[in-house]
Amino acid sequence: MQAWKDYRDKNKDRFLEEMLDLLRIPSISAKTEHKADMLKCAEAVKKSLLDAGCDKAEVISTPGHPVVYGEKMIDASKPTVLVYGHYDVQPVEPLALWHSGPFDPVIKDGKVFARGSADDKGQFYMHVKALETMVNTHSLSTNIKFLIEGEEEIGSPNLGKFVSDNKERLKADVILISDSSMLSMENPSLDTGVRGLSYIEVEVTGANRDLHSGTYGGAVANPITILAQMIASCHDENNHITIPGFYDDVSVATDKERELLNAAPFDEKEYMDELGVTKLWGEKGYTTYERTGIRPTLEINGIWGGYTGEGAKTVLPSKAYAKISARLVPNQSSEKITDILINYFKSIAPASVTVEAELHHGGEPYMTPIDSKGYKAASKAVETTFGKTPIPVRGGGSIPICSLLEKELNTKIIFMGFGLDNDNLHSPNEKYNLENYYKGIETIPYFHKYFAES
Amino acid sequence: MQAWKDYRDKNKDRFLEEMLDLLRIPSISAKTEHKADMLKCAEAVKKSLLDAGCDKAEVISTPGHPVVYGEKMIDASKPTVLVYGHYDVQPVEPLALWHSGPFDPVIKDGKVFARGSADDKGQFYMHVKALETMVNTHSLSTNIKFLIEGEEEIGSPNLGKFVSDNKERLKADVILISDSSMLSMENPSLDTGVRGLSYIEVEVTGANRDLHSGTYGGAVANPITILAQMIASCHDENNHITIPGFYDDVSVATDKERELLNAAPFDEKEYMDELGVTKLWGEKGYTTYERTGIRPTLEINGIWGGYTGEGAKTVLPSKAYAKISARLVPNQSSEKITDILINYFKSIAPASVTVEAELHHGGEPYMTPIDSKGYKAASKAVETTFGKTPIPVRGGGSIPICSLLEKELNTKIIFMGFGLDNDNLHSPNEKYNLENYYKGIETIPYFHKYFAES
Numbered sequence: 001m002q003a004w005k006d007y008r009d010k011n012k013d014r015f016l017e018e019m020l021d022l023l024r025i026p027s028i029s030a031k032t033e034h035k036a037d038m039l040k041c042a043e044a045v046k047k048s049l050l051d052a053g054c055d056k057a058e059v060i061s062t063p064g065h066p067v068v069y070g071e072k073m074i075d076a077s078k079p080t081v082l083v084y085g086h087y088d089v090q091p092v093e094p095l096a097l098w099h100s101g102p103f104d105p106v107i108k109d110g111k112v113f114a115r116g117s118a119d120d121k122g123q124f125y126m127h128v129k130a131l132e133t134m135v136n137t138h139s140l141s142t143n144i145k146f147l148i149e150g151e152e153e154i155g156s157p158n159l160g161k162f163v164s165d166n167k168e169r170l171k172a173d174v175i176l177i178s179d180s181s182m183l184s185m186e187n188p189s190l191d192t193g194v195r196g197l198s199y200i201e202v203e204v205t206g207a208n209r210d211l212h213s214g215t216y217g218g219a220v221a222n223p224i225t226i227l228a229q230m231i232a233s234c235h236d237e238n239n240h241i242t243i244p245g246f247y248d249d250v251s252v253a254t255d256k257e258r259e260l261l262n263a264a265p266f267d268e269k270e271y272m273d274e275l276g277v278t279k280l281w282g283e284k285g286y287t288t289y290e291r292t293g294i295r296p297t298l299e300i301n302g303i304w305g306g307y308t309g310e311g312a313k314t315v316l317p318s319k320a321y322a323k324i325s326a327r328l329v330p331n332q333s334s335e336k337i338t339d340i341l342i343n344y345f346k347s348i349a350p351a352s353v354t355v356e357a358e359l360h361h362g363g364e365p366y367m368t369p370i371d372s373k374g375y376k377a378a379s380k381a382v383e384t385t386f387g388k389t390p391i392p393v394r395g396g397g398s399i400p401i402c403s404l405l406e407k408e409l410n411t412k413i414i415f416m417g418f419g420l421d422n423d424n425l426h427s428p429n430e431k432y433n434l435e436n437y438y439k440g441i442e443t444i445p446y447f448h449k450y451f452a453e454s
Numbered sequence: 455m456q457a458w459k460d461y462r463d464k465n466k467d468r469f470l471e472e473m474l475d476l477l478r479i480p481s482i483s484a485k486t487e488h489k490a491d492m493l494k495c496a497e498a499v500k501k502s503l504l505d506a507g508c509d510k511a512e513v514i515s516t517p518g519h520p521v522v523y524g525e526k527m528i529d530a531s532k533p534t535v536l537v538y539g540h541y542d543v544q545p546v547e548p549l550a551l552w553h554s555g556p557f558d559p560v561i562k563d564g565k566v567f568a569r570g571s572a573d574d575k576g577q578f579y580m581h582v583k584a585l586e587t588m589v590n591t592h593s594l595s596t597n598i599k600f601l602i603e604g605e606e607e608i609g610s611p612n613l614g615k616f617v618s619d620n621k622e623r624l625k626a627d628v629i630l631i632s633d634s635s636m637l638s639m640e641n642p643s644l645d646t647g648v649r650g651l652s653y654i655e656v657e658v659t660g661a662n663r664d665l666h667s668g669t670y671g672g673a674v675a676n677p678i679t680i681l682a683q684m685i686a687s688c689h690d691e692n693n694h695i696t697i698p699g700f701y702d703d704v705s706v707a708t709d710k711e712r713e714l715l716n717a718a719p720f721d722e723k724e725y726m727d728e729l730g731v732t733k734l735w736g737e738k739g740y741t742t743y744e745r746t747g748i749r750p751t752l753e754i755n756g757i758w759g760g761y762t763g764e765g766a767k768t769v770l771p772s773k774a775y776a777k778i779s780a781r782l783v784p785n786q787s788s789e790k791i792t793d794i795l796i797n798y799f800k801s802i803a804p805a806s807v808t809v810e811a812e813l814h815h816g817g818e819p820y821m822t823p824i825d826s827k828g829y830k831a832a833s834k835a836v837e838t839t840f841g842k843t844p845i846p847v848r849g850g851g852s853i854p855i856c857s858l859l860e861k862e863l864n865t866k867i868i869f870m871g872f873g874l875d876n877d878n879l880h881s882p883n884e885k886y887n888l889e890n891y892y893k894g895i896e897t898i899p900y901f902h903k904y905f906a907e908s
Binding site: 030210304314323395426 | 483486545635649660663665666671679687737749753765776777779850879883
């Protein structure tokens with residue numbers, strides 16, 4: 001529709017300025033010191049929903065960070081689209097590697113650099129601006145509901161209860177999420193699933209205090225050495241995960257699925273050059289797309305222990321820690337894998353140390369069929385604005401609430417992400433291309449139109 | 455001599471107060487931010503030497519932290535004792551584990567708690583007060599020189615040149631060091647050697663930036679996982695070090711030496727209880743005394759990488775680091791072992807990462823004979839005040855400059871330490887027992903007396 005494009009073009013600068021204002025709020029859910037920023041951000045989201053044309057919007061408290069809910073109901077006989085997104089962001093460390101402040105957005109080379117630009121403020125805000133566009137051009141063809149949470153990056157610990165307490169309010173015909181990426185602007189794609197997550201922290205304790213490494217070294221267990229040995233034991237020489245039971249429930253992809261997945265364009269040299277590595281790493285027998293899509297993985301997200309400051313300290317530390325997470329694929333259960341991980345680290349600990357391990361958070365894997373009305377509407381919408389049928393691919397990331405959302409609301413989820421893999425999600429210098437932002441605002445109304453027509 | 459004891463008893467409180475004043479200066483040599491504190495501490499040491507009766511004392515600049523030199527020459531025909539000590543201390547992290555400020559000394563249960571109390575301010579200061587005692591009781595029987603440096607804890611990078619430039623000034627008949635411990639007050643001992651040290655830092659780099667662990671996990675090498683695998687490869691299942699060439703030059707202790715070493719009292723249960731562990735750890739085939747005395751060891755002193763803050767972050771980090779040090783025994787060369795360690799970590803790095811490794815500092819192992827005039831004087835001095843012949847034992851720690859001191863000055867070194875293994879050297883809540891401090895001040899004059907008489 002030309003009217004949508006015209007409206008977007010006329011309001012281009014404001015659409016950007018408003019998004020930047022949202023990015024300026026340091027809404028880091030993992031850190032208690034940002035509790036007030038979280039509330040401030042929720043209020044800003046609520047206001048943006050009302051400004052865009054929602055009939056009502058509210059900030060709803062939870063035992064953690066608040067949920068923002070808004071809706072624009074036009075006709076009970078029309079289908080309802082529930083847009084899910086999150087206003088919280090990942091921590092920003094290591095700060096020294098950012099080229100500009102993570103909450104001080106900078107536009108450079110057609111990209112906005114800021115924490116949350118792609119994950120997920122910039123992406124859910126496309127839906128807010130798409131709503132405004134449809135309302136002001138009198139072309140909204142569905143009812144629309146917004147569920148924008150503040151705890152996605154910490155595993156959505158309070159959203160499950162909120163959803164199950166608010167089934168009627170959240171009732172919808174499809175759930176639409178823009179919190180993922182596409183292969184490229186030239187090769188648009190739609191994710192057909194997200195991986196699940198089990199995120200644990202392991203603490204290894206040797207002696208009851210830090211010791212002099214000369215006086216005691218060689219006679220008392222070093223918890224860093226032991227932790228390193230435990231981590232090293234998790235993969236074999238083929239980078240296959242060795243933890244007993246880890247792969248038990250993995251739903252094995254069919255040859256057909258693997259063939260489709262590998263048909264997507266992939267330039268290994270370009271991929272390596274962009275990452276600055278000369279060799280890839282991964283489970284033997286699988287391609288890069290398979291390793292990040294259909295196979296579960298185990299990553300060490302952080303490790304620390306002993307002296308980490310300037311210079312040298314000859315200490316034999318008392319403690320060592322690691323943050324460890326597994327990405328799960330369909331049929332694996334986050335709860336079961338969490339138990340397996342925790343038991344593994346506890347069971348292999350030698351008697352010379354004690355090991356504690358506990359869950360940070362988890363989430364189930366989720367797959368969406370490509371023959372649903374929702375997927376077809378998304379595919380047609382992307383085709384309309386990009387001029388190419390999007391390729392269905394498996395996403396490597398996780399959105400913890402997906403499985404529960406479908407179960408509680410009995411509604412399929414459609415992933416229509418406009419980010420790119422190199423957006424530096426969860427990393428310094430997170431960015432979102434302005435072209436993608438505007439293209440998303442242009443594409444979303446078509447989804448509503450096609451879904452209403454189907 | 456009753457006069458020494460009387461003088462010490464009369465000045466007990468002041469002897470303590472002066473030592474506490476020295477402990478209040480945060481002289482951490484590893485941290486550039488303490489450069490001014492280092493100078494302040496050096497000036498305080500110089501003043502204390504002059505106050506105690508030195509004819510002259512000065513603070514001498516080096517390219518790093520200054521050296522303090524002082525002397526009291528009574529008669530060129532008398533023997534000269536060179537006292538070596540260090541006024542610098544180890545870093546204090548982790549600060550949260552200290553029960554009181556590391557530079558805010560607290561007396562509790564007859565112990566002074568502060569960084570540097572045992573290592574080495576409290577110990578070298580016994581020599582300053584012993585000098586005062588002998589001078590004021592007109593009983594000094596040797597010439598005495600003080601070499602108190604500010605870079606022991608960072609490997610004495612500038613002391614070698616200072617010593618070789620000042621051979622004449624430092625000329626002595628024996629070098630006396632109190633920077634070690636004894637088995638217990640009931641079982642006094644004298645160290646017959648210190649271990650050498652090779653301290654390196656390893657940096658492992660994967661991708662050129664932190665990545666999203668969902669998007670890239672499983673397809674790009676995780677530097678923490680690789681570093682853990684490299685560390686795990688350093689020991690076999692018998693906790694024997696597997697690095698090729700590591701043991702090549704180890705001077706194997708004779709059965710007689712091992713027998714003597716193991717004759718020293720050792721209560722394994724008490725040792726474990728005091729450390730809060732239920733099982734010891736170490737190289738198979740060796741006792742605890744052997745593991746910390748006659749065998750070289752490899753410890754990870756610190757490790758860090760990825761997200762180490764509150765909560766969870768699903769990041770695949772770009773970098774991981776470790777601080778790693780080996781303690782060396784006679785005949786091993788610090789330079790050679792450093793090369794072996796650096797080459798090992800570089801050579802085992804898989805092509806999916808890059809590894810940098812560099813030396814922090816090193817020091818050669820040192821052994822002193824037990825039939826020298828110096829050792830005999832020390833043994834007799836301890837016997838006089840403790841009522842028991844001290845047991846000769848091998849110390850586990852390192853004093854990097856020893857080997858060079860002997861070589862440049864052609865003088866044997868005697869280790870007469872009054873600390874205890876549980877003084878929490880290099881750890882939170884470092885302490886020095888007041889009884890040991892006063893006993894040291896009482897014992898040292900006997901060393902000078904017996905050495906002069908021998």
